[in-house]
Amino acid sequence: MRGYDLDPYLPGRSLVHRLDPRLKLLLLVGFANVALWPSSRPLHRLALTSALCLGATALAGIAPGRLAARLAALIGLAGAAALGTLFGADPAEGAARVGSVAVVAWAALLVSASTPIGCLLSALAGLGAPPSLVSMLAIAHHLTFATADEAIRTVRAIRVRAPKRSIAGDARIVGLAMRSLAARCALRAERLQWALLARGFAGRIPTAPLQRPGWRDIGLSAAAAAALLLGHRWTR
Amino acid sequence: MDALGASLHADGLSVTYLGGRTALRDVSLRVEAGERVAIVGANGAGKSTLLLRLAGLLRGAGRVLVDGREISSMSQPELRALLGIVFQDPDDQIVMPVTLDDVAFGPLCLGVSRAEALSAARRALEAVGMSAAADEAPYRLSYGQRKRVAIAGALAMGARALLLDEPSAGLDPRSRRGLIALLRDLPASLVVATHDLDLARQLCCRAILLSAGEVAADGPTHTVLDDAALLEAHGL
């Protein structure tokens, strides 16, 4: 699992890839607000936001199927939720709102697929996120890969030691293995702490400062924001 | 990277963990400028604890002097720039998502400007033969390559004395030979904690045998490591 399932970034040189990451995050927040805001025409809003999202995906040069793979679990959830809304006051509106959750999730995936983690961390720092929060994200992101490797080995060991598939036996082995995994994570944290202190770390991960957004970035962002605002007004 | 090695003197080091286990008892050693010393011993002998204590990452009885100055009298930036430590598992040390950024991490934490830090990082990567990996994600590198990156991280800080914990652990024979050649060419003083007696013979002129937290022998490498009875008596 090392790196390949856990790294969402799909390299590219599109306008979306090169857009200032701070503007990308702000546009994502704006998009989510518009998509999820109560509307008198939810289906129109869903259609508009879906079109904007697909357009941005095309502009990024990313095949929709690659993002859809990460949404596979969401599709099941969304389907169940949509079925549930059949029992609600307005099934069409309920289903449209479930759809809007999926569209916002898609937009978030697009941001993560078009922005390296280092740039995202710099963007968060640039937008005023607390240094300890940015540091925690950076360290946790790094540790996730090693933890995932260890977890895979733990699962293999569980399967070897629990072939009989009795519920009680399996539960005990899973519990003990997960407890051990947690302890190893804590011990790894201790070693990482020594390593960070040895390199002068005092609580703030150094992030690369971002350049001032260029006119292309500002123009593209303004166009996207205008489309969102107009769409919001039209479907209010 | 070209600075001469620093001398390292330790007097009466003792460490007892909170669980009551005494890991080091009254350990004294001297490493002259540019010298390479191996710390050998069985599992649990206290090698890693000794390195942490020498690096000032663990407090305890005794004192450590680098170039004649007690480390407790130095500021953290001064100490970290002088004395580097490289841990056994490079994943305990490498934090940033891009190799170059990780090697520059230490200098940036010490307050060096970004341009200088990146320059030092590039020189360090060149010194360890990893210039081509500067823009790669560390998790995509092999284990041996990540070890080199971890060493580069210490070198970039200007370390004149390097403490290495099991540097050859987990390396294939070719990577191991490459690592020995790399370490042999470094001007820094080296303290190498290792089970790899061949590495100790090839790299270090002096060996210290640690057993149950105490110094059992200290002398020329071939004298200590050729004494089979001595090694047998202390678990090697």
Add this chain to the structure above:
Amino acid sequence: MSAPAPALAPAGSGSVRELVLASAMVALGVVTPIVFHMLGLGRTFLPMHLPVLLAALLVRPGTAAMAAVVTPWLSSFMTGMPPAPIAVLMSFELAALAVVASGLLRVRVPGPVAVAAAVAARCAVTFVVGSALGRWLGLPPNAAGWASIVAGAPGIALQLVTAAPAAAYVRRRMQEG
């Protein structure tokens, strides 16, 4: 009782220690749902909640709250689950879980009692969040709120039984050095 062994560490390194330990639990919070999925256990055992609760039992409330907020976001970023809007809602639930557990532990409430109180607080937040979500989707809000809690009943049981002993085990392993 918080994470052990501060006395051996250099002065001023306590906050770094807690930050890194909490980050490790965040990483575990991203990986545990994947592990549960691979073992066919699904989401009913609330796998993401367990490492957050563990973090709360090991570090101070402020750091634990930050870990609780970061975990669903990092998981959403790296795996796509939970979806981003759901990650926002989960942040509130997990923050309640973490702050109550860690806060009570700080005033020397026994671990199992702190866990039970934290789980109750989390359920209260889940009910509010679930009701609001239900109302927004046009579903009966109370029914949606209760359904959100009941769906996680196996997870609640798991947390009540395992969280405090697991934290004690981790502390013991860390103390042994």
